[in-house]
Amino acid sequence: MTFADLGLGEHVLKALRDVGYETPSAIQAATIPTLLAGRDVVGLAQTGTGKTAAFALPILDRLDVTQKTPQALVLAPTRELALQVCEAFEKYASHVKGVHVLPVYGGQGYGVQLSALRRGVHVIVGTPGRIMDHLDKGTLDLSELKYLVLDEADEMLKMGFAEDVETILADTPATKQVALFSATMPAAIRRMSKQYLHDPEEITVKAKTTTSATISQRYLIVQWQQKIDALTRILEVENFEGMIVFARTKSATEEVAEKLRARGYSAAAINGDIAQVQRERTVNQLKSGKLDILVATDVAARGLDVERISHVVNFDIPTDPESYVHRIGRTGRAGRSGDAISFVTPRERGLITSIERATRQPLTQMQLPSVDEVNVTRLARFDDRITEALGDTARIERFRDIIAHYVEHNDVPEVDVAAALAVVAQGESPLLLEPDAEPERRPHEERGPRSSTSDRGARGDGDRGERRPRSGNGRFATYRIAVGKRHRVEPRQIVGALANEGGFSRGDFGSIQIRPDFSLVELPANLPQESLDRLADTRISGRLIEIRPDTGAPQRRSFDDRPPQGDRASRKPRHGTSRD
Template identity: 75%
Template sequence: MTSTEAPVTSFSELGLSEPVLKALKEVGYETPSAIQSATIPALMAGRDVVGLAQTGTGKTAAFATPILSRLDVTQKTPQALVLAPTRELALQVCEAFESYASHLKGVSVLPVYGGQGYGVQLSALRRGVHVVVGTPGRIMDHLDKGTLDLSQLKYLVLDEADEMLKMGFAEDVETILADTPEDKQVALFSATMPAQIRRISGRYLRNPEEISVKSKTTTSANTTQRYLMVSYPQKVDALTRILEVENFEAMIVFTRTKNETETLAEKLRARGYSAAAINGDVVQAQRERTVNQLKSGKLDILVATDVAARGLDVERISHVVNFDIPIDTESYVHRIGRTGRAGRSGDAISFVTPRERRLLTAIEKATRQPLTQMQLPSVDEVNITRLARFDDAITEALGQVELISQFRDIVGHYIKHHDVPEEDVAAALAVVAQGDTPLLLSPEAERKQRFDREERPGRPDREERSGRWEREERPGRRDRGDRQGSRSNAGLATYRIAVGKRQKVEPRQIVGALANEGGLSREDFGAIQIRPDFSLVDLPANLSSEVFKKLENTRISGKLIELRPDRGGSSSSPAYGKERPPRKPRHD
């Protein structure tokens, strides 16, 4: 086994093609990470590889760049297949391939996952694709239908193999490996190396080179790290509230794309903040002017991409906000390293959408430091801050003796001729001063900007739900009547699936398969009861027709689950499996 230390080479020394090197430079990659400097030469030499590496170590580039460097663009059947445990990871890997292939003409990369219509995937496959990135379940569906031709496959990657096994894809993965050409090159990446993965490696990989990378990424102890659960559409409002209540001097806000830097900076300026954007398209002279403005205090907020902010060291930066949480833990460390420098204290806040929890977990593992969850600042907290600033503004104005004397005469003249109490005049002047923007937020603003939190009122929190899935029955919910009564409050209905103990399924397999195929999130699941020949799953009662159809065609452990509403029938009933219920739940 090869154990790698810190990378010491440049990408140009790893044998990659010139178009790929050019794309890497544009993306902002300068020095290969440990997993990249160890893996790329082995893959370029045609060796099979087993990589033991955590999420966020840069392994996507480690396998994507060698594949792209050796693609034959004239071949229209898939040459490379990447298997990923979730559709989110599949999309991330697909995006990475596309960015690394930006200077390769005619390269086609197709994501294949549950939750997307077959039509889009089928039309792309008919046109011809070079790289397919997908989840095992949907890949198996295409193989069963004969719509995916892997007969000329040259490269196969198992990304986060241990996660795929945990989600119940072991049988599908082995079937795919067995049905592809024997002379293909295989790369297997996993954070852990359980016996099952070791067995798969020994059976399907040819004399693989084993590479182990231990993450040494650490963050400054002077930086307080927090995260906020927020849906994507609510990020701007959340950032605005944080800017109101946080006592920051200067701040960098990180986004993933160049366009987002400009868009967000414009929105912040519209809300009265001095903000500017820097990204890879900003010329060096403009970048220097912007950074100098940040240093001098003329600018308070910098919205930046990873590439644009590299090497930036400004003492005033007290806060870093990850408006988009990075998919790479090394990028996270580099980002928050812009604050808390040279012994100074700093704050780092990351916005995490519900589907990005796994990225948060990866960051905590890599940095060996947990992030503290924070709540969206409430209306009361925002108003307290605004009143404090209003008080400070009055106190500062009172220090301007000459102006106060002039305006005292003006106010006195008004009171004398209009017979209005001094307090009312002062209040009226405050109304004039606030302009079109109210000084205080109203309770209606709280309701309008309320988050769709994972821990919703009246519903169990995530940890409780996760533990609930691990039990076959919940206490106090033994009979169907009890289940029905409890479900009505949570908006859930019970569905029956045609896999059970005889198929050796576990709750996590059911959750993983249904979430991937139907685009469901974890809070969409209620109780899971596994019976000998079938299982009962609580899912949203208002599943759309499209989602219901996708779930009907889901496979678990290679078996079609035949999702249907549960009517309380027994598995031994002659009607079970032969006759569908007379009606389905409403699909509004």
């Protein structure tokens, strides 16, 4: 089947040929003829299946350019998606003379929107909140609206736009044609479709897999504190063009972007606190190549379609497969290849199984790039810079005489002069990583934990009140942490926090004594400083543990110090750390 078989006019078909579209997707093949016939549609399809063309092409095919009041309204949940849909309309309307499309969203000045509305607009693509503002102000006339599209309706409801959407639907002509697209069909969407759509045809498109086969999906087991260093190494060895790094919180996006900039990368953050003007500027910089890395939250990145995105990195892996699918869908679009890399802490290992089960595609475990791999990449990049400089023959010729003069008057080999110039160009940063920079890989990281260490502690010794000392003279040393009975900590919490953040296995723990204001924990006697550094920011029950070697001999808790059996039985366990 071709687009010509769907009943579209020549002016639309010509635009499709210009952009290289030949064969309609499943949602397009099923939806376009139905909309052209005038029926309402409920389309159930995942993002990235071609929904925009499915409703934009029929609308453009039937527009009356002589009518100056809006004929079509598309509601989208986010500014980014609204802009993306608007760009698609303009692209498909390249051979339809006189068509005016206007994006309407919060954060943009009213002046631009009001001027365009006064001149006359055929298609409006906007977010519910700003559309409601214009309706309340009387600056938007929808009395002659013919087509209304709800794009990603489930997301609009999740974001709290349900009342606005229903108000807009009720205030538009009853004779309009409505198309509702959603990835899921919750009860609220079902009720809305029954109330506001007239005898809609329900079209469901289920992809064979929920993630594109063109995306390579990998994951790296990494401790929380090592994520920035791991990301830096990956950036060194991966051949990427543009990248989106997903973080879980707004503050994390700013922190990660700042640390990447400090390491010399062109990175910026977008989140809900960023002003719209700055967001648009940042996205345009990413598109143009002035920016290489975008650090974003889920909501801020929704609707982004940037052709340069070759890699997506889940700095914080999402807890639900649907978010994972949406995230990695930012790369590998329209048949292009892409790479998705997820950082997984040892306790998050189970999320990989959930994602694989939901997407029906395996994720490949990768290892942190080694020092040798990083150095090979750095040397290759250094060689490329030399080769590029040698191509500037005019400047090379001018410097050749200067170098020859230096060699003649200082009796220094030319290769030494070249090496000295490389030192000057490199500055204080070493060109190559030193071998001792290789992070220690513990056995449980290489094999992958069979189960969460925290859970093992809970099932094992945690309920006994304290751990018994292990055998072996000199094997353990005692460390003091700044949480105790009055902070309501339990041995299982201490085991879970130290194991997850410090990379310890079950056999690395000796006795645990919980005192009123602090606790004593036996850990391996030869504990390296880097292990203590990894624990510097660890919290239990919301408090920094401030781990340090205990200066006195460990004092065993007597039987009388232990809480009564009834108290232990009634106390509710508190799992994890505040970071969770």
